Amino acid sequence: MTDLEKLEARIEAVDSAIAATRMAMGVDRKMSHEKHTNGHYTKALTELTDIQTSLNALRVRMIAVGR
Numbered sequence: 001m002t003d004l005e006k007l008e009a010r011i012e013a014v015d016s017a018i019a020a021t022r023m024a025m026g027v028d029r030k031m032s033h034e035k036h037t038n039g040h041y042t043k044a045l046t047e048l049t050d051i052q053t054s055l056n057a058l059r060v061r062m063i064a065v066g067r
Contacts, residue, residue, distance in 0.1 A: 004062055007055065014052045021045055 025041035028034075 004059070007059055007062060011052070011055045011059065014048060014055060018045065018048045018052065021048060 021041060021044050025037050025045070028041065029037050
């Protein structure tokens with residue numbers, strides 16, 4: 001498995017985590033009858049989105065270098 005394939009697997013895992021967090025956030029909000037989402041979900045989504053952005057930038061750099 002090359003470094004690029006490993007990076008693609010990490011990106012896929014982060015994408016799955018973001019989707020799961022969004023689903024959990026919606027279910028939690030509906031079950032608790034809150035008008036606003038819990039701040040912990042918002043913080044988790046922010047951190048996961050930051051990780052996703054950095055991994056995508058790393059993928060672009062790795063493709064440009066040719067690894």
